[in-house]
Amino acid sequence: MAAILAVALPALPAAAQNPPVGRSLAVRWCMACHVVEPNQSMATDNAPSFRAIAARPDTTARSLDRYLSTGHTLMPDFWLSSQERDALVAYILSLR
DSSP: OHHHHHHHSTTSOGGGOOHHHHHHHHHHHTTTTSOOSTTOOOOOSSSOOHHHHHHSTTOOHHHHHHHHTSOOSSSOOOOOOHHHHHHHHHHHHHTO
């Protein structure tokens, strides 16, 4: 996992490379639909877990940032700052 993060995180600003901050955002914004923590037991059936998202071979910091930067038909309309997106991306990638 450390090797993956070493490759994936250099593109992120140093302040955003903080998975605990991303975890806090995930709990606040995403937990109602996604399983965002390993010990979480409930979420909707329609949303993939963050661990499943992280495990996809095409998931990268860039792809996650791009996805979180656009509106989604199945997700609530929320706006994250670039620092918040970076922290959330760091958290998701830390689940690999």
